[in-house]
Amino acid sequence: xxIITFANxxxxxxxxxxxxxxxxxxxxxxxxxxxxxxxxxxxxSRWMVKAAKLPKFSIIPNIGAENIDETIAELKKKADYxxxxxxxxxxxxxxxxxxxxxxxxxPVQGCALDAAGxxxxxxxxxxxxxxxxxxxxxxxxxxxxxxxxxxxxxQAVKIFLAAKNIPVLNTPLIERAAYRDMFDAGTIxxxxxxxxxSNLDKAQENARVLVDEIIALVPAKAPRAKAAAxxxxxxxxxxxx
Numbered sequence: 001x002x003i004i005t006f007a008n009x010x011x012x013x014x015x016x017x018x019x020x021x022x023x024x025x026x027x028x029x030x031x032x033x034x035x036x037x038x039x040x041x042x043x044x045s046r047w048m049v050k051a052a053k054l055p056k057f058s059i060i061p062n063i064g065a066e067n068i069d070e071t072i073a074e075l076k077k078k079a080d081y082x083x084x085x086x087x088x089x090x091x092x093x094x095x096x097x098x099x100x101x102x103x104x105x106x107p108v109q110g111c112a113l114d115a116a117g118x119x120x121x122x123x124x125x126x127x128x129x130x131x132x133x134x135x136x137x138x139x140x141x142x143x144x145x146x147x148x149x150x151x152x153x154x155q156a157v158k159i160f161l162a163a164k165n166i167p168v169l170n171t172p173l174i175e176r177a178a179y180r181d182m183f184d185a186g187t188i189x190x191x192x193x194x195x196x197x198s199n200l201d202k203a204q205e206n207a208r209v210l211v212d213e214i215i216a217l218v219p220a221k222a223p224r225a226k227a228a229a230x231x232x233x234x235x236x237x238x239x240x241x
Contacts (some may be wrong), residue, residue, distance in 0.1 A: 002102040002218045003072065003082045009120045011088035014107040014143030016044060017179050019085040024079055025190030025211040027056035030223030034079040036071065038063040040088040050187035065093040072100055080220045091118060096125060103218045104138040122166065139217065142172035171210040178203035
């Protein structure tokens with residue numbers, strides 16, 4: 001049962017958007033997904049009122065350093081994937097969540113501030129490995145990337161990451177209207193109305209390819225197929241007739 005954490009000490013890097021896009025695509029594929037809302041403002045829990053009612057996707061609010069251990073222990077029996085959406089800032093919860101993680105994804109926009117915030121998370125994992133012998137697999141995920149142009153700032157971030165030999169997902173999270181509209185609608189991307197959202201198919205395709213890559217890095221057992229209804233035997237069918 002993999003635990004995936006989305007972390008960047010800088011706010012606004014796209015952590016929550018990436019977590020929700022990932023959760024939506026995983027639940028669409030039949031995985032049971034639990035998303036831990038660790039933001040003190042509880043934006044996910046407050047916004048995703050419709051998503052919280054989806055059968056394969058649950059949002060667990062009010063997660064902090066004092067209750068994350070117990071919450072994860074309970075969810076291990078119920079979820080195929082646990083996703084942790086962390087707030088910005090260097091907090092005790094950040095270190096705890098990283099310690100639980102099967103893989104940490106560090107969302108970074110094409111700007112130096114996001115890269116600096118991501119570097120702080122990477123430094124914590126480096127210290128865990130050098131001082132405690134704990135290796136946490138991790139990848140940077142580029143977010144809010146233009147589908148048309150590559151800015152100089154984004155190119156500079158890519159060069160910086162390559163120079164540091166930091167693994168980066170091949171698939172970025174493209175800037176799409178659907179990723180903004182899902183918050184207004186209070187649900188995940190796959191539940192949006194294609195008549196109301198522009199280029200929804202392109203956003204869903206981006207989500208599909210991104211999660212293909214995430215599953216390859218952090219695999220889980222295949223979701224159980226829904227059991228078929230038992231077939232009537234000849235005698236039962238005759239009696240019913």
